[in-house]
Amino acid sequence: MISLTSPVETRAHGWPAGAKLAALCLATMGLFAMDSVVGHLAACAVMLALYAAPGRVFFRSGMARLRVLWPFFVIIALWHVVTATPAEGAIIALRLVTAVGLANLVTMTTRLSDMIGVVRWLAAPLRRFGIETRGLELGIALVIRFTPMLAGKGTQLARAWRARSPRRPGWRIVTPFALCAIDDAEHVADALRARGGV
Known part of the structure; x- marks a missing residue:
């Protein structure tokens, strides 16, 4: 997706x-x-x-x-x-x-909320055995939400590199891309902690 x-x-x-x-x-x-x-x-x-x-x-x-x-x-x-x-x-x-x-x-x-609802319904049998499924639901939602966003940031980094250098970006944008992903992950973690965590 x-x-x-x-x-x-x-x-x-x-x-x-x-x-x-x-x-x-x-x-x-x-x-x-x-x-x-x-x-x-x-x-x-x-x-x-x-x-x-x-x-x-x-x-x-x-x-x-x-x-x-x-x-x-x-x-x-x-x-x-x-x-x-x-x-x-x-x-x-x-x-x-x-x-x-x-x-x-x-x-x-x-809508993302509708997809999470489907995941929650599919995971309902697990809750009967005492397994907490909220983390699974949140994890799937985050993957669906952030995959296109990270792809967009990778495209922006590649364009920024081409604007400054005639060489192809290749592996050179891996480090800044990883730092962007880590920064986004920290912001999401802070937001989750502020709301009570998982």
Whole structure:
């Protein structure tokens, strides 16, 4: 899951979060059960149609979030060209973009509080055995919330490096990126402590 925000309100925003997540799980299992390039092309076309249905603004926003996948496409393409298995590479690449695209579609149309509610409902049996699940719920929420934010900060660091140097950033931005992540983690920890902790 890449995104958390949608620039426009869609019909899917009113659908139950549990139903959307269940449909996502079934669709992902279907993608992994399918070994046909044509089938994966059709699935990818359906995913793109779902993005296009709410309009041009929603489609552009969704596609912009999927641009982070291009390095994986390059690695997959190079590997399968070297191993002379282009059909398998096409299936893996299409499966990747379709699965991530569908997951991003769910997060774009589902509030974080609704997702936490689904996690709380799924973890209910654990509470019967005396297991505290609040930490699990909070951890999942933080991962969903901060993954796109950290990705955005990484993009900003790379742009800042390119503005100051003709060389590619590469490993040079790893340290400042790690420091940004640690700083954000400390702020979140302080905020949690101020509210009574977990």
